[in-house]
Amino acid sequence: MPKVTDEYRSARRAEIAEAAQAAFRRKGFQATSMAEIMAESGLSAGAIYNQYKGKADIVHDVANRISRQRLDELDELKAQNPLPAPSAVVRALITAMASDLTAPAQLLQVWGEAATDPDLAEMCGKVYLTMRQAHIEYISLWHQREHGLSPEEADAVGVAQAPLFLSAVHGYVVQSTIVPDFDGAAYLDAMEALLPR
Numbered sequence: 001m002p003k004v005t006d007e008y009r010s011a012r013r014a015e016i017a018e019a020a021q022a023a024f025r026r027k028g029f030q031a032t033s034m035a036e037i038m039a040e041s042g043l044s045a046g047a048i049y050n051q052y053k054g055k056a057d058i059v060h061d062v063a064n065r066i067s068r069q070r071l072d073e074l075d076e077l078k079a080q081n082p083l084p085a086p087s088a089v090v091r092a093l094i095t096a097m098a099s100d101l102t103a104p105a106q107l108l109q110v111w112g113e114a115a116t117d118p119d120l121a122e123m124c125g126k127v128y129l130t131m132r133q134a135h136i137e138y139i140s141l142w143h144q145r146e147h148g149l150s151p152e153e154a155d156a157v158g159v160a161q162a163p164l165f166l167s168a169v170h171g172y173v174v175q176s177t178i179v180p181d182f183d184g185a186a187y188l189d190a191m192e193a194l195l196p197r
Contacts (some may be wrong), residue, residue: 013051020058029109060123067127074134083142087195089187090165092170104173135162
């Protein structure tokens with residue numbers, strides 16, 4: 001029997017995760033069954049369970065992949081010269097999030113499930129801490145370049161402001177999901193105009 005390579009495993013997991021995201025987008029995390037993920041992927045139960053323990057494991061992987069995409073986008077923005085303002089970064093991250101397979105409503109579902117699922121809550125907490133640290137570092141770098149702050153001063157500003165910028169993302173997720181007349185473009189304009197610079 002041929003040896004299964006790490007590259008093959010990684011590609012198969014990505015295939016399953018993408019299929020799961022498509023199914024989650026249609027029905028939500030809670031209502032999507034493993035059978036529906038199998039049907040979406042076109043893979044057998046054995047092929048999926050060779051990669052994942054169950055649906056919770058898939059949800060965790062999908063969430064981590066989404067987080068990694070946002071961090072990669074943040075790294076790309078950090079390479080720009082001049083650096084975009086932190087509020088412009090939040091706009092870019094929200095825009096990317098809203099346009100990929102994971103609609104904001106899915107994030108709200110995950111957060112809701114995390115209220116009663118300790119494992120999911122732990123995973124969400126880790127994702128938040130990772131995103132917060134990435135924003136702290138970005139905000140610090142921006143203030144050093146834009147306002148000439150020392151690294152120590154800029155770090156202190158980053159620590160203070162990062163939760164505020166992340167709250168703007170959370171506000172977009174909640175309002176775009178539950179407010180019938182939510183105007184996403186107006187929200188992003190106001191956020192970029194009013195958040196600290």
